[in-house]
Amino acid sequence: MATIVKLQHISSFRGKGTRNLIREGMSKRPTPDPVAVLRGHRASVMDASFHPSRPLLFTGSADGELRIWDTVQHRTVSSACVHSAAHGIICVASSPFIGANKVISQGRDGTVKCWDIEDGGLSRNPSVTIKTNTYHFCKLSLVKKPSAHALQAEGHSYHDETEFRGTFDLESLDDSKEKAERGLTECSNVVRAGELSHEVEVWDLNTAERLVQLPQSSVGGSPNISTSERGMCMAVQAFLPTESQGSLNVLAGYEDGSMLWWDIRHPGVPVTSIKFHSEPVLSISIDESCRGGISGAADNKIVMFSLDHSMGSCVVKKEISLERPGISGTSIRPDGKIAATAGWDHRVRIYNYHKGNALAILKYHHATCNSVSYSSDSKLMASASEDRTVALWELYPPKT
């Protein structure tokens, strides 16, 4: 006991930082500034995504430019116009499961392009181009797997492409989990037969084929769960929970504020339907364990929810009300400790993901924030904003 007191005594004289700690413990700590601000985009930055292993950041802007940044040097590595300037990019995504040197860009021109990252930049032409013919606001989602599996799967993911391409059915997914991770979930609102259809489509990234539609119109012909009155699909998140025996699950948020949980094994009927929000759901994130997530919408609520796979239910864990409405992006740090939201009110908010209490309100951007994203090592966070900047933040960095 005496040593503890002594150590405390020592620690209190260690230096300026500690003195600050003591002082700041009494009063409020000021919010930190971004560690770096990446400038260079000439239009609103729509999305940002970290490279799964290398210190790179991909950002896409509303004028169709995809930039690759070095997150150590804070410099642009390369820049390319990958979608037409008139349409712009909605989403950029990368994942260890699609290959370490690939990045996917989704444009508002109805195409999704997959690019190879060569040394010094993108490939001249996309390796895969999917013409989805969809024109909407929903960002695509790559399949997310529980992190423990993801780490194991990383090494195998490259040579399984062909198998996945061959047959896609629920059983095969069940057999080899690795095969499904290259599945691409996307939502679409293709107008068919004169009625608005608000469906989630799952595409294979390698073959550029659509695998499944949710809800599947052909099944049963009993549309007991109709999605058309829910409005457009605004956000999707695909994940592969361990409990589902390798079958792909999708959470989709709709315009009326409801969310549907689909299991791809039952494409006609969703697992469950919940309505946490009163306005269009704009963003859904699932944590690495796939047992919970966070959703943001156009209303003034952020909902943290948990997924019970055995019961097939989704319950609210914590509801956070906001002063000003509009959350356009959410992200949960890979270590599952904190979550970030990108708000229309120019602020990035940080929450304790376990407790749900607010940790920081980051005021840096002076325009709407479009997305937030964490690096896979949980050290960095990037926020993309309409003010044409991307800010890099280091908050509560984990111990290496």
Added chain:
Amino acid sequence: MEVASKRRRELEAAVLDKVGEVISAVRSAQRVDQVICALHSLAVLLFPLDYSSLLSGSIDQRYRDQVLSAKVPSEEERWEWWQAFYHGAAYPTLARVLLLDVASNWLACFPLSARVHVYDVFFVRGLSSEVVQTLVPCLQQNASDGHDINYVLSNTERLLVHCLLENDGVLQMAREFCRSEDSISEWTKPTVARLAQMVASIPDKARLRAPVSLSSHLFFKQITIQLLSLAEKRDEKVLDKVSFFSKSDVDDALQFVGETFSRICRRGSADVLLSEISPRILRHVQSLLSSDIDSAVIDVFEAHPGSQFWLKMIEAIKDVYAVERISEQLLHHLVTEHASDVEAYWILWLLFHRTIRHQTSVRSMFVDKFVLWKTFPICCLRWILQFAVLECPPDSNSLTKGHSISGLVDTLQRLLAVWSKKEFVQSASMEQQTYVSAAVGLSLEKMSKEELDETKDVMHLILQGVSCRLESPNHLVRKMASGVALVFSKVIDPKNPLYLDDSCSSDIIDWEFGLATPDKGNLDTSDCTEKDVLKSKASILAPESDFNHTANRGMSNNVKSKTKKLSEFKIADPDEIIDPVTLNNEPVSDIDDDDDNASENSESSSDSSLQPYDLSDDDTDLKRKFSQLVDVVGALRKSDDADGVERALDVAENLVRASPDELRHVASDLVRTLVQVRCSDLAVEGEEESAEDKRQRALVALLVTCPFESLDTLNKLLYSPNVDISQRIMILDVMTDAAQELANAKTVKPKHRTGSLITSISESQPWFLPSGSGPPGATSWKEISDTGTLLNWSSRYERELPSKSGQIKRGKTRRWSLRSSSVQENQMEWSHNKFPVHAAAFMLPAMQGFDKKRHGVDLLDRDFVVLGKLIYMLGVCMKCAAMHPEASALAPPLLDLLRSREVSHHKEAYVRRAVLFAASCILVALHPSYVASSLVEGNLEVSKGLEWVRIWALHVVESDTDRECYTMAMTCLQLHSEMAFQASRALESVETTFKTRSVGLPSNLSQGTIKIPTHKGNIDFV
């Protein structure tokens, strides 16, 4: 009866014989003793004389025997003789001889006792009314008959003092009039009047060197006291007669009192009179009121013997003017003696209740003159209204309404007829206006709604009067309007009073409107706009030094707020606290360290490391910030977006002051939108002022940074039919401010500083220590011990520096530069008048259209406030361009404007004040050498204009009703004389140069003149 008259005639003849005898004896006398003897022989027949005292005097033995041997008549005989002597022709004859011949020739030789007993006795013991008639004409004797006129006059004065003052001669006269019934001669009214006139004229007739007691103040005081003792002492005889005659007519005694009082008033000593009367009557009323309150008071007053004199006194005064003076003075005296409402009412009642019923002149005096045309303290007004209008005794201290309201309605209508007129507002003095407004308010308070409804046009008149007052530039006048409106609204609906003014929130209205009573001679009219004019008048000669502040105000405010916000952040990087990397560098692990990192993958990890940051959040940054002037213009035009307009107003001034390149192109638009923004509609309740202020500051900034473009638009707007009066006034205010700012523009110049190149090190300090120089307040250097390694090759020192004044902390960026803080110290500010370049653009377009009447524009008549502001602005412009050539060029057109009749003789004092201000500014602004050269060169425009200023200022001093105008005109005259003096000096130097060049002065030099007004008269300079 026949026997009596025969006997009287015989007696008169005997008296006359005796007098003739005495006179001839005096005339033929060789010695003074003979004169004394002669006079004594008559005196002994008339008066009971005290011989011992006479004999003690040094009369010659021979004459003493003669005196002693004189036969002393009986009491009765003496009385008869006395009657015959004084009522007949004997006395005037003898008095003439006594006053002229004896006085000049013999009186100096009279022993004192003889003078008292055989000379003065004829006057002192005589019939006062006769004595006065002989004495007073003597005061105006001319030196004709070889008499020693000085001695005659001084003797007469002495006798007057002796008779009238020391022996209560005036009182005796009054008593004599009472006795006139049983006396021989009948006093006619003209005689009484003539006597009163004579008595009252004594002070004026007396010489300068006459005794002090004959000076009007003391003399009138004395005779007033004597006459009032009639009432005081309750002289039985007099008062019996008074009460006896009270039913029919005033008797002669009271008539004499009345006449005397009225003469005193006529001679301008009403205040002396009333200073005696008012305490007495107040005491009387107080004693009556305290003794008996319960019974009917009127009866008490009527029955009390002491009241009789007062009841009749005013009736006895026939002179209307005198009555008026007496009533006025009475009211003023009652105020100074703090009479209560009840007392004052009864005093007025006692004095005037009969006359007010019978004499229309008195009635009209009270209800017309005293209410409408005179000014009294407000409490007097209450008494007047209570007595003359409401006609009933008051409750303890408030006005009470009687049964009949016809008088009240009449009075109210008459008051309103005057009060509601615009001319009254324009021309009446401030005290008058206050007084009449108070009268309106007080009488309105007594009306009920029904009574108001019955009257014809009362409501209409009230509305008219209120509305024309609310337009006035004078704060006090507006206050009167709101006061009356409040009373009116209370009458109409007591539950819903109408407050036109925020300041008058209490139910009791101060009818004096904070105006001091005239007695104190302090009539400060607490008027905002006047103050403005005054202030600037005071600063004509002294430029305002704090003006540069305005220029930087916007900037510094912004900086301040930013600094404030930023200073909330601490320097330290908060992540450092948690960052385990830094902690791990320590040899010991921290106890407080978060176990979170250690148990990275455990779900149950505590989140103690996730310490929240400051979660305070405000939405200031979310509002759209305007960074472009075009955006500001756009936002200002969207009148439905109040928030946007407010924010645009916030940034407008700073954006303009930054003077971006595009400013010149948007200036015109911006000016227009700023003028047309409706601040009052948009701003939150209570913040209209600040929005208005921001708008004006933005406009001033525009005018300063971009004068020509902005002025072009502003001048167009000034006479545009699309703006209202308030906007016009705002435009002129802004132009005034901008002119002043331009005139006081500051430029910053760095000061050259020399520093020593070689620094000396003091011996006491080791060479390796850093030098102690630095900013003041720095602590001494301290060595820091390095804990890390034992071998230490370098010494490290640290000290704390005080934060520099004016240092701006922007986030984490710190500037380490000694230079930055001292920059400001090294700079010197040079003021440079930038205004003259723009003077013409400021003044000429504004002067062009002032007299044109167009739709919505009527400066000369309706919008006189705008005209006043315009002239004021022009005056400020002149002042700002003072001593520059531009001032000389612009002075003639401005003088032309001022000279135009409808401006310089404007009905509103506000405009005249502005004209005086502008004229003063011209006088200050013109360079003396310019005035001189314009005289030399025969520039009639200037010289005539300046001469007009002088004449006009003199005219204002003499005849203007407005006090402010008067003082300003005096200042103007002073400035004119100063200017003329300077010009004459300049002229002298011009003359010498002309002479040295042997060039003759041009012949037309004599055409220009400057007159210097001095107390001795005007000296013309040629």
